[in-house]
Amino acid sequence: xxxxxxxxxxxxxxxxxxxxxxxxxxxxxxxxxxxxxxxxxxxxxxxxxxxxxxxxxxxxxxxxxxxxxxxxxxxxxxxxxxxxxxxxxxxxxxxxxxxxxxxxxxxxxxxxxxxxxxxxxxxxxxxxxxxxxxxxxxxxxxxxxxxxxxxxxxxxxxxxxxxxxxxxxxxxxxxxxxxxxxxxxxxxxxxxxxxxxxxxxxxxxxxxxxxxxxxxxxxxxxxxxxxxxxxxxxxxxxxxxxxxxxxxxxxxxxxxxxxxxxxxxxxxxxxxxxxxxxxxxxxxxxxxxxxxxxxxxxxxxxxxxxxxxxxxxxx
Amino acid sequence: xxxxxxxxxxxxxxxxxxxxxxxxxxxxxxxxxxxxxxxxxxxxxxxxxxxxxxxxxxxxxxxxxxxxxxxxxxxxxxxxxxxxxxxxxxxxxxxxxxxxxxxxxxxxxxxxxxxxxxxxxxxxxxxxxxxxxxxxxxxxxxxxxxxxxxxxxxxxxxxxxxxxxxxxxxxxxxxxxxxxxxxxxxxxxxxxxxxxxxxxxxxxxxxx
Numbered sequence: 001x002x003x004x005x006x007x008x009x010x011x012x013x014x015x016x017x018x019x020x021x022x023x024x025x026x027x028x029x030x031x032x033x034x035x036x037x038x039x040x041x042x043x044x045x046x047x048x049x050x051x052x053x054x055x056x057x058x059x060x061x062x063x064x065x066x067x068x069x070x071x072x073x074x075x076x077x078x079x080x081x082x083x084x085x086x087x088x089x090x091x092x093x094x095x096x097x098x099x100x101x102x103x104x105x106x107x108x109x110x111x112x113x114x115x116x117x118x119x120x121x122x123x124x125x126x127x128x129x130x131x132x133x134x135x136x137x138x139x140x141x142x143x144x145x146x147x148x149x150x151x152x153x154x155x156x157x158x159x160x161x162x163x164x165x166x167x168x169x170x171x172x173x174x175x176x177x178x179x180x181x182x183x184x185x186x187x188x189x190x191x192x193x194x195x196x197x198x199x200x201x202x203x204x205x206x207x208x209x210x211x212x213x214x215x216x217x218x219x220x221x222x223x224x225x226x227x228x229x230x231x232x233x234x235x236x237x238x239x240x241x242x243x244x245x246x247x248x249x250x251x252x253x254x255x256x257x258x259x260x261x262x263x264x265x266x267x268x269x270x271x272x273x274x275x276x277x278x279x280x281x282x283x284x285x286x287x288x289x290x291x292x293x294x295x296x297x298x299x300x301x302x303x304x305x306x307x308x309x310x311x312x313x314x315x
Numbered sequence: 316x317x318x319x320x321x322x323x324x325x326x327x328x329x330x331x332x333x334x335x336x337x338x339x340x341x342x343x344x345x346x347x348x349x350x351x352x353x354x355x356x357x358x359x360x361x362x363x364x365x366x367x368x369x370x371x372x373x374x375x376x377x378x379x380x381x382x383x384x385x386x387x388x389x390x391x392x393x394x395x396x397x398x399x400x401x402x403x404x405x406x407x408x409x410x411x412x413x414x415x416x417x418x419x420x421x422x423x424x425x426x427x428x429x430x431x432x433x434x435x436x437x438x439x440x441x442x443x444x445x446x447x448x449x450x451x452x453x454x455x456x457x458x459x460x461x462x463x464x465x466x467x468x469x470x471x472x473x474x475x476x477x478x479x480x481x482x483x484x485x486x487x488x489x490x491x492x493x494x495x496x497x498x499x500x501x502x503x504x505x506x507x508x509x510x511x512x513x514x515x516x517x518x519x520x521x522x523x
Contacts, residue, residue, distance in 0.1 A: 009417065012415070012417050013417050016413075016415055016416060016417060019410045019413055019415070019416050019417075020410070020416075020417065022406040022407070022409060022410045023406065023407050023410035023411065023416070023422065025402075025403040025406065025407070026403045026404060026406060026407025026408075026410075026462060027407065027422065027425075029403055029461060029462050030425060030426065030429060030462065032442070032447070033439075033458070033459065033461070033462065034429040034433060034434070035425075035429075036434075036438075036442045036446070037433065037434025037435070037438035037439040037441075037442050038432065038433070038434040038438070039434075039438075040434050040437075040438025040439075040441060040442060041434050041435065041438055043437065043438060043441070044437075053445040054445060054446065055442075055445075055446040057445075058438075058441055058442065058445060058446060104330075104333065107326050107329050107330060108330065110322070110323075110326050111323070111326050111327065111330065112323060116327065116330075119334075120330040120331075120333070120334050123334035123337050123338055124333055124334060124337050126337055126338065126341070127337055137344075138340040138341070138343075138344060139340075141340065141343055141344055141347060141360050142340065142343075144359075144360070146356075146359070147355055147356070147359040147360050148359060148360060149343060149359065149360050149361070151359065152358060152359025152360065152361070153359065153361060182336070182337065186337065214322060267436075270435065270436045270437065271436060274436060274437055274440060280437060280441075283436075283437050284435070284437035284438065287434075287435030287436050287437050287438075288435060290435060291432060291433055291434070291435045294432075295431055295432045298430075298431050299431065315427045
């Protein structure tokens, strides 16, 4: 019985060998890029011996030390700081980006000149299209201590003394939030604009006949009708709340050590641990902490998305 | 009608202000690139410099060889990365979309699972540097992030399902004949949307 099933399977494999052949490069890539590193997460529980290299040593070499790396990580203040920063920044970004993007989308939708509407869309999308490295230098042109536009033009106008931006952590929550908004709002706005454009015009015509003001049309028709899109977008973002925009937190503060209390997030911490400190143990422990919590959050948000709309769930 | 005109003016004013805010840093950088160094030292970066200079561009002209090389590499990794990425992603997605694919459910799960859980930066780095020795090679810029697994998930839930399985047979094609041709024309936007190859996250950076 079992043997005949096996034979059937083999026959199927032979008959559809082209399909399998087509899938092979992709599957091999998944093994290299995703599944080998997944097996490699065990190094978070090991003491790394730097002289032992190669695949075998990565998977089976090195001495097991249990949760020691995690103990070191959570005994420092770092674990608290990076978790707090990651969650607070991402939480703030989700709410603020959504609110501003919807507001802008509503305003854009009201503009009657098609040409101007397109022009505004292109201009606010511009920051989304450039690399974070460039954004870092655009920020530097504003914030540079000696020559920056803030210190040389704006602050003197307001009669405020120059600020040494790159060594004052207190300002960075505002700066990073602003840069993130500036960079991403154009893209989000276009997604919401697409949802708004899809609303049936008859609702508005009926509302106008009933004497509804523009404000009432927005709050009673537009927002409720795009609410499903908003919920899905936000839930998907919440699933990724443990992962942050590496470029934003690494490039924009120009990797300044003094700013770490307010700019260090899990991604930058893992990166610095690996590249500058060479502390693989701590770094991999933080990385696994991120992957594990991130995994739970993604499952949770996907479950919530699925309950609202099957189509938009990942699985 | 009057209130409409007022409203339109207000909306234009809001959008013009936002557009200006988005454009401002670019304009500033552009003007600064033509500013005289002395006037920058004196007044800082400014939209109206005291005197203009082409010194910065003269300097860049002197750096032409490394600059051209850098752009060459950018073009190369974008072209090669996009083409190979699209190819292996489309081939895999196509196979997994067919009902008769052996082990279809298991393999689809393996693809989706990579969206949920990843080994993280450190093991990925170790696999690429110590097992495959990609550090400081051109491949390090191309290989990570090659597979657009976005193909398989919800952004375009029906991307691959609109292909009529019988179509190829009806027009007398062997299985080998149904593939990209069937897939692409229906969904060029989906393919285009996912073919960007300029992500620059930590995973890519460590290998550079």
